[in-house]
Amino acid sequence: MTDEELVAACRGAGRGRLDRICAATFAGLLAGVLSMVMAISFASLIFSGELAVFAPAGIGLVLYSAIAIGIVTALTSSFGGMMGIPQGIPAIIIGLIAANVFTGLPDGASRDEALASVLMAIACTSVLTGLSFLGMGRYRMSWIVRYIPYSVVGGFLAGTGWLLVTGAIRVMTGLTVGLDTISDLMGLQTQMQWVPGLLFGIGLFALRRRTDHFMIMPGALLAGTGLFYGVLLATGTSLGTAAASGWLLEPFEGTRLWVPLTTDTLAAANWELISDQVNGMLVVSAISVIALLLNATGVELATKSDIDLNRELECAGVANLVSGLGGGMVGFQAISLSLLTDRFGAGSRLTALIAAGVCGAALFVGGDLLTLFPKFILGGVLMALGIGLLFEWLIESWPTHSRLDHLAVITIVIVIATVGLLEGIAVGVTLAVFLLAVDLSRVDAVKHTLSGSDHTSHVERSHDQRYYLKQQGERIYLLELQGFIFFGTANTLVEQMRERCDNPNQTRVEFAILDFRRVIGIDSSAVLSLKRLQQLMRARRITLIFTNLAEKAIWKLRGHSLLDSTNVDPLLFDDLEQGLEWCEERLLAQMPHAGEKANVAPLGDLGSLLAKGEPGAEIWQYLERQELSASQTLIAEGTPPMDMYFVQSGQVSVYLQLPEGRTLRIRRMNAGTVVGEIGVYLDIARTATVIAEEPTVVYRLSRDALNAMEREVPAVASAFHRAMVCIQGERLASLNSLIRALLR
Secondary structure: OOHHHHHHHHHHHHHHHHHHHHHHHHHHHHHHHHHHHHHHHHHHHHOOHHHHHHHHHHHHHHHHHHHHHHHHHHHHOOOOOOEEEEOHHHHHHHHHHHHHHHHOOOOOOOHHHHHHHHHHHHHHHHHHHHHHHHHHHHOOOOHHHHOOOHHHHHHHHHHHHHHHHHHHHHHHHOOOOOHHHHHHHOOHHHHHHHHHHHHHHHHHHHHHHHOOOOOHHHHHHHHHHHHHHHHHHHHOOOHHHHHHOOOEOOOOOOOOOOOOOOHHHHHHOOHHHHHOOHHHHHHHHHHHHHHHHHHHHHHHHHHOOOOOHHHHHHHHHHHHHHHHHOOOOOEEEEHHHHHHHHHOOOOOHHHHHHHHHHHHHHHHHOOHHHHHOEHHHHHHHHHHHHHHHHHHHHHHOHHHOOHHHHHHHHHHHHHHHHOOHHHHHHHHHHHHHHHHHHHHHHOOOEEEEEEOOOOOOOEEOOHHHHHHHHHHHHHEEEEEEEEEEOHHHHHHHHHHHHHHHOOOOOOOOOEEEEEEEEEEEEOHHHHHHHHHHHHHHHHOOOEEEEEOOOHHHHHHHHHOOOOOOOOOOOEEEOOHHHHHHHHHHHHHOOOOOHHHOOOOOOOOOHHHHHOOOOOOHHHHHHOEEEEEOOOOEEEOOOOOOOEEEEEEEOOEEEEEEOHHHOEEEEEEEOOOOEEOHHHHHHOOOOOOEEEEOOOEEEEEEEHHHHHHHHHHOHHHHHHHHHHHHHHHHHHHHHHHHHHHHHOO
């Protein structure tokens, strides 16, 4: 890089840093003014009615809360642009707590006792909420919010947008939007207060949709403010007239608003009345935790950032402890201001610190200069942000989400707008549970529907037995279940079983197997459907079998008398292979005797080749008879492939060696089967261990003997190889049949 390029790069970096500082400053000043306005609104909400006499102190404590919560959030949040302020949701309940304490004071209580009791009740609420935040964050319990579905989060964000729009109108007019205030809002004088803010908000929203340049917001604010004062100058309207008309912020009373807690405050407070409000304080803590997690998740989604929710809980915990110990109220991360600073292009900690500084100036200086800021600008900014959230979650998300989810979002917004925020969230959770149940009922609880012909056990049987089981396998009906079984999916399962078992055009079912290996849980309501299934199977004399049932599921079924301690009906097996093997043994017990095998196809494989007196009897001179006792090892894993074995009687099992010394049986070989041939043909070391399960007789064919047979009697060797190909072909055909069944 040349010297000129280096200088240019440094200048570019300097300009970029300056741009970010300018954006952070503008965003911080604006957010600070908005924080101050909202803080004063919350103070007016809490200290209303009979408590209005303490309004100055109330404004002071809420402004102090804004400073404390804002600074702590700025310094400790996991998201650089996170803004923390006092919140309106807990303010409603805090107002009730304060009113209960005030009205519960005995007659003749002094003003100092009343103020001290109210302030200490608010401070205790903040401290308790802070401890709740800290506890949940320390024990990493933020995962709770991850289970809140899209419809609730989307409805909450869209509802927040609506509250921002109506809050903007309240900031500009002082009127709450409602059916009883429509006539007042439509008055000409009132329209002159909020219509300019609406137009400003729509224009700002449209500009932000077209470009993300960080100067859009400050440029719009300067232009709007300049236009406002230009109109005042052109019309000769004085500041006093503008303030009287509601176009400017009302002046603050006094220069020292905050009265910190002292030992005198502690002594003067009525602690008996305060202790009576513990239930209300716990409610504030609970709703604040939920609201914080929703706010943080909303910021995470809107800004596409990865926010550590546990750290946000701890951050809010420290902030509320600092606020409460200073006499402040509950507050936490604010979604509206956080999104404002992010969309301002100023998502940095400096923004939050500047905003806290603005609240500090209002607290300690009085904020007289802020009364020169036009209300319609403040309301217009809130309006733009609210319109943006409504557009994003009600219109823009329409093509990308299901109609039911979108209907749930709209319903939540309507409830929030007409009833309240908490009620909207409650309705959203209820709808989410309902939609989840609907969605789960649409998911087929049966992953695979198989028969004994499609899926056999891991028992290697003789050709005759394999052929018989293939022909009679439809008498075994197997359903592999999946997911969570509840009343919706369980009822569908029962009807499917009924339809199959009552179908006269199919082979009669004698054994019905339900495999629960992929089932993650069973609802209590589903047990009733399984009870019906048990009754249906008994009436049809069909043996019902459950496999792979978890211990918790077994306990639940026994608790509803579906299972008894004998496990006779239905039968229980640890895994599917055991259940299939049991059914196959029952079918084989019905297999015709050797003299009655007229319908059984000729073996045409190794069995006929090994029969003495038949063509190919020369093979016997190459075989070595061996007798094995129970538990004797025939083949050891990892040994060279020197021979293969033909099981004449008894049975052997194939085991895999697992970590930590455990073993897994993968196959059982009965009389008439061959084992070890793969290693001989492929010349690979033994991949498993073969052990005799009972006294067993096998015939050994070594590799040397096989080579000798190929040299000495090539015709017999050729027939032997063809027979081995047939055996492997049968295994492959069985596997292909299972794959086709699984893909149905």
